[in-house]
Amino acid sequence: MHWYEKLNQYFPIEEMKSKEHMETLLKERPDIYHKDEGPMHVLMYVELDTFVFIDYLFVSKESRGLGLGRKLIEKLKEKGKPIILEVEPVDYEDTDTEKRLRFYKREGFEHAQSIGYRRRSLATREVNEMEILYWAPENESEEMIFDSMKKTYELIHTYKDTHFYGESYQPVDEVLTFADKEEERDMLKDI
DSSP: OOOHHHHHHSSSSOOOOOHHHHHHHHHTTTTTEEEEEEEEEEEEEEOOOOOEEEEEEOOOGGGGGHHHHHHHHHHHHHHHHHHEEEOOOTTTTTTTHHHHHHHHHHTEEEEEETEEEEETTTTTTTEEEEEEEEEOTOOHHHHHHHHHHHHHIIIIIITTHHHHHSSOOOOHHEEEOOOOOOHHHHTTTTO
């Protein structure tokens, strides 16, 4: 199965970039947008000077629990930069969301409680809330994570969006917000 089909079957439509968008990023931005693919996984990520952003991480059902996800995360950690990713809020009717969060918590990721992320999907027209998780090897601040997310949104998520989708995504300041931490919001606390 083609790498894009693996991602498309696993991730909800509102989280997926188009195949053309992703292939164009790989072709036109190979300096920052990367694909690590194997028979049992697909990892799409962004690497800039100061951070790594995981765009998509897929590990096949058959190989879950065998340490493949951990090995992929370890390869990224070896770069010595903060690692950032977006995750769906916990949905207790979808056990995958809780398992995913448990995995990232085991890998040392923290919940960026100060960062709000709400984006209208061009595919479904619905507003989706996502949570930001990060791994910070030098105890980088949530302000730094926020600035990195804004950069990712502008460089990757909205790259040529009008060309690919016929319209633009919302401006970054409508999608990403920064507020004081709310301790009770830590979604990884009870996972």
